[in-house]
Amino acid sequence: MRTLLSVIFLMALALPAWSAEFRYELSVDGLACPYCAYGIEKKILAIQEVESDSLDIKLNEGLVVFNADTDKQISEDSLKELVNDAGFTLRRLETSALGDETQDEDN
Template sequence: MIKIIRMLFLSASLVYVGAWAQDPVYQVGVDGLACPFCAYGIEKQLQKLDGVKSVETDIAKGRVVVTMDDGKVLDRPLVEQAVKNAGFTLRSFEQIEEPAQ
């Protein structure tokens, strides 16, 4: 009986932890975004970085949301270089809880 209770507790704990685990998300402000081609260039450069899971660009707001694989961290110097390689200027960089809508 005790083994069953322990297994149920362990299973419930793993489900609880998995439900709360989130991939790290970063918001990157980029000066000069004006068209879908610009967005493509930024996305292409950022997707080359280790651990990048997804990249979403909001051209109107000049904002790129980068979601990382679980356990990976996005470093500002690498982002700054990727943005520069795409021909743009990094305006801001911050880790966020959830992507802003």
């Protein structure tokens, strides 16, 4: 009985450490060259929860796609500020939980 209670207690302690994974698709004005892509790439990879192997920047489409393993979604305001700090304009943001087909935000 004590072992079972210990396991339940440890699982309860680990619960806050569990997080969801979100996919972000940003339409960005001004992405025209590899140097531009590098500037926004540095900003996005500075977010600790971003999986670097998930980052995809499509210059011709002005699209930046990445996954982040976070407790909650990264806010639109935070992403808009990040994009602006990199010297670009965020035109549209789509956020979805991985495995979820519905889009949560659309500008």
